[in-house]
Structure formats: C-alpha cells, structure tokens
Amino acid sequence: MSLSPAPTFSPGLEGVIACETQLSFVDGRQGILLLRGYPLESFARAARFEEAAYLFWYGRRPDPTQAAEFAQRWADHRVVDADLLNQIAAAARRGMPAMDALRMGAAAVHLDAAQSQDMILGAQRITAALPTILAAYLRARDGLAPVEPRRDLGHAANFLWMLSGEEPDPAKARALETYWNTVIDHGLNASTFTARVIISTGSDLVSAVTGAIGALKGPLHGGAPGPALDMVFEIGSAENAEPFLRAKLAAGERIMGFGHRVYKVRDPRAEVLGQAARELADAGSDQALYDLAITVEETALRLLAEFKPDRKLYTNVEFYTALLLHAVGFKPDAFAPLFALGRAVGWCAHGMEQAAEGRLIRPKAHFTGTRRDWET
Ligand code: ACO
Numbered sequence: 001m002s003l004s005p006a007p008t009f010s011p012g013l014e015g016v017i018a019c020e021t022q023l024s025f026v027d028g029r030q031g032i033l034l035l036r037g038y039p040l041e042s043f044a045r046a047a048r049f050e051e052a053a054y055l056f057w058y059g060r061r062p063d064p065t066q067a068a069e070f071a072q073r074w075a076d077h078r079v080v081d082a083d084l085l086n087q088i089a090a091a092a093r094r095g096m097p098a099m100d101a102l103r104m105g106a107a108a109v110h111l112d113a114a115q116s117q118d119m120i121l122g123a124q125r126i127t128a129a130l131p132t133i134l135a136a137y138l139r140a141r142d143g144l145a146p147v148e149p150r151r152d153l154g155h156a157a158n159f160l161w162m163l164s165g166e167e168p169d170p171a172k173a174r175a176l177e178t179y180w181n182t183v184i185d186h187g188l189n190a191s192t193f194t195a196r197v198i199i200s201t202g203s204d205l206v207s208a209v210t211g212a213i214g215a216l217k218g219p220l221h222g223g224a225p226g227p228a229l230d231m232v233f234e235i236g237s238a239e240n241a242e243p244f245l246r247a248k249l250a251a252g253e254r255i256m257g258f259g260h261r262v263y264k265v266r267d268p269r270a271e272v273l274g275q276a277a278r279e280l281a282d283a284g285s286d287q288a289l290y291d292l293a294i295t296v297e298e299t300a301l302r303l304l305a306e307f308k309p310d311r312k313l314y315t316n317v318e319f320y321t322a323l324l325l326h327a328v329g330f331k332p333d334a335f336a337p338l339f340a341l342g343r344a345v346g347w348c349a350h351g352m353e354q355a356a357e358g359r360l361i362r363p364k365a366h367f368t369g370t371r372r373d374w375e376t
Pocket of ligand 1: 220253255256257259308313316
C-alpha cells in the first residue's frame with residue numbers, strides 16, 4: 001500500500017503551470033511567438049542583440065542613447081581571466097566536448113559584490129563572459145591562442161572577431177544576431193525551468209546559467225540541427241531529394257528538421273531563420289547549398305502531407321538553424337553552445353523574474369516504495 005496520499009501526477013510536468021511570466025508567449029496551434037509582447041517576426045531580423053537583451057532585462061525597448069550606453073557597459077565584462085582561458089584551452093586539447101567546456105567556464109565565472117547584488121550587472125557579467133569562453137575553446141581546438149575581445153564591436157561581431165582575429169563580416173554578424181534574437185526565450189523550456197529553480201533557492205545567476213547549460217546539453221533539449229544539415233549534405237542534389245525522402249518515409253523513418261511537439265503549423269522561428277539564411281546566401285554565402293535546402297524543404301513538406309496527412313508536420317527551428325550557422329562558418333559541434341549564448345539572456349531574465357516572485361520552487365514527489373523494517 002502506498003504511504004503517500006492520492007497523487008495528482010503529471011509525468012514530465014506536462015500541462016502544469018509552474019510560474020507566471022511576462023517574457024514569452026508560445027501558441028503552437030497558431031504559430032505565434034511573442035517575446036516581451038512583441039511578435040518574433042517584428043524585430044528578430046532588425047534589432048541588435050544588445051537591444052533584445054535590454055528589452056528582456058529592463059522590460060522595455062531602449063532609446064538610441066540607452067542602447068549605446070548599455071552596449072558599452074555590457075562590453076566592459078568581456079574579458080575573462082587568463083587562468084580560466086588556459087584551463088578551457090587545456091580541456092579543448094584533451095578533447096572535452098564544447099558544451100562541457102562552456103559549462104566548466106560558466107561555473108568558474110565569479111560575480112563581485114556589486115554584480116551579486118544587482119542582477120542586471122550579474123547578467124551582463126555572465127552573458128558577456130560566455131562568448132569569450134566559447135571562442136577560446138573553439139580556437140584552442142584548432143591549436144590557436146585566444147584573441148582579446150574588443151569593446152568597439154557589438155556582441156555578435158566581437159564574438160566573430162574573437163574566433164578569427166579578423167575584421168568580422170557585417171552580414172555574418174547580422175545573421176548571428178538574428179539567430180540569438182530568435183532563440184532568446186521560449187516559454188518554460190527545461191533549461192529555463194532549471195535556471196528558475198536555482199534562483200528560487202536564493203542562489204545566483206552564475207549558478208543558474210551553469211545549471212541551465214547542463215540542462216541544455218541533453219539531446220532532448222539542445223536539439224539536433226546537426227542531423228538536419230547532414231541530411232541535406234547526404235541528399236546532395238535536387239534530383240535526389242524526392243527519391244531519398246520518399247525512401248525514408250516509406251521505411252517509417254523521420255525526416256530531420258520537421259515536426260514539433262508544440263507547433264502544429266510552421267514554427268515562426270523557422271520562418272525568421274529561413275529569411276536570414278536567404279539574406280546570407282544573397283550576400284555571397286553558399287548559394288548552392290541554400291537552393292538545395294529549399295528544394296529539400298519543399299519536397300519534404302509535400303511528401304509529409306502525402307505520407308502523414310493527419311499529422312500537421314512542418315519545418316521546425318532546427319532545419320534553418322543548421323543552414324544559417326553553417327553559412328556563418330560554424331561546425332555542428334558548435335551549434336548547441338551557440339544556442340546557449342543566445343538563450344543565456346533569457347535564462348537571466350527568468351532569473352530576475354523568479355527572484356522578484358520570491359517563492360522557493362519545491363514540488364512534491366509521490367513515494368511509490370514500501371515501508372520496510374531495518375531490524376528484520
Ligand atoms: N518525419 C516523419 N514523420 C514524423 C516526423 C518527421 N520529422 N515527426 C513526426 N512524425 C510522425 C510520427 O512518425 C508519428 O506518426 P504515426 O503516429 O503515424 O506513427 C506522428 O508524426 C506523431 O509523432 P510524435 O513523435 O508523437 O510527435 P511529437 O510531436 O512527439 O514529435 C518531434 C516531435 C520529436 C520533434 C518529431 O516531430 C521528430 O522526431 N522530428 C524529427 C527530429 C527533429 O527535427 N527534431 C528537432 C525538433 S525541434 C526542437 O526540438 C527545438
């Protein structure tokens with residue numbers, strides 16, 4: 001007989017409302033994503049990532065003076081201790097995967113007294129340090145020394161600078177900003193919930209971001225844009241799209257980059273990232289790959305409607321994430337940590353909201369074991 005009272009149990013907390021938020025609204029039936037009340041499509045391709053971060057942390061859009069001041073103050077936090085960068089480089093040389101290195105680097109960031117007191121300062125510190133840590137890791141993996149951050153560049157452009165040590169291509173910096181704006185927040189996903197749980201104990205933003213990176217690392221959350229890109233490469237030519245995809249579906253296999261648990265229409269993030277990928281292709285990136293991806297998408301949508309007419313399967317965020325990040329110059333193993341760099345701004349905003357709410361998150365468990373006697 002169970003010792004716990006009759007439970008109301010929702011596996012995976014499905015359908016459970018665990019907090020109130022003003023940060024994002026997701027309607028998967030109509031394909032609506034509001035970020036701080038604004039439709040994603042209205043600002044993702046135009047706003048600087050600095051403006052998006054300001055919007056998330058202060059709750060309002062900055063005017064041009066506020067945006068410029070904020071960008072400078074955020075940039076002040078980019079420098080990371082040389083000791084930590086050496087540890088990151090050593091980890092990269094030992095073959096530590098990128099998400100593990102990012103989690104290790106995040107955990108080692110220290111907030112001073114002012115940054116611990118003022119959550120916006122703390123958020124600036126940790127989110128400005130992450131790109132420096134990831135850039136040092138990616139360079140060390142290629143046997144290269146870190147490149148010092150610059151204060152005169154935006155968040156995205158400076159990251160590209162720290163990767164190559166060359167003047168960043170504005171079109172690629174813009175594409176990266178669009179990507180980060182697009183993934184900045186998405187309801188109470190697993191990593192965001194993790195961050196809120198940690199903050200609810202009275203802990204700090206470094207701990208929350210470190211824990212959230214750990215949650216994002218899992219393949220059920222960090223997603224798999226890599227396989228979507230692999231599939232486009234494997235298809236290889238427009239003529240091969242139909243026979244390849246038809247054979248997959250006939251064998252009962254899934255097509256990567258299509259379908260979503262929440263969105264039953266086209267994922268609005270796929271729309272935004274698809275347009276950004278097209279702009280990058282127009283600006284001279286791999287036009288042939290972009291054209292092939294469009295053919296693959298059109299063919300997949302037609303065949304999914306034929307094979308699964310009742311399932312409402314559309315292009316998801318992963319398909320164009322893969323295409324966009326590849327066009328900017330990233331390899332698939334950088335995709336998940338790049339996601340973390342954008343989502344970290346959302347994690348911090350949730351941390352601030354949770355701290356203001358002030359209630360410890362402490363759900364119950366239903367005990368399904370039995371009472372036993374130690375003496376017998
Ligand atoms: N290709 C072919 N069939 C599919 C696909 C797909 N990509 N996605 C779902 N289906 C079919 C399933 O086979 C199933 O059909 P059946 O009931 O006739 O057997 C039906 O649609 C429902 O499938 P579920 O797995 O129950 O749907 P769910 O909403 O749970 O799946 C998921 C969501 C896991 C993303 C799924 O669509 C999938 O596996 N897609 C491919 C992998 C992918 O792109 N992952 C990234 C998702 S985006 C993100 O996580 C941020």
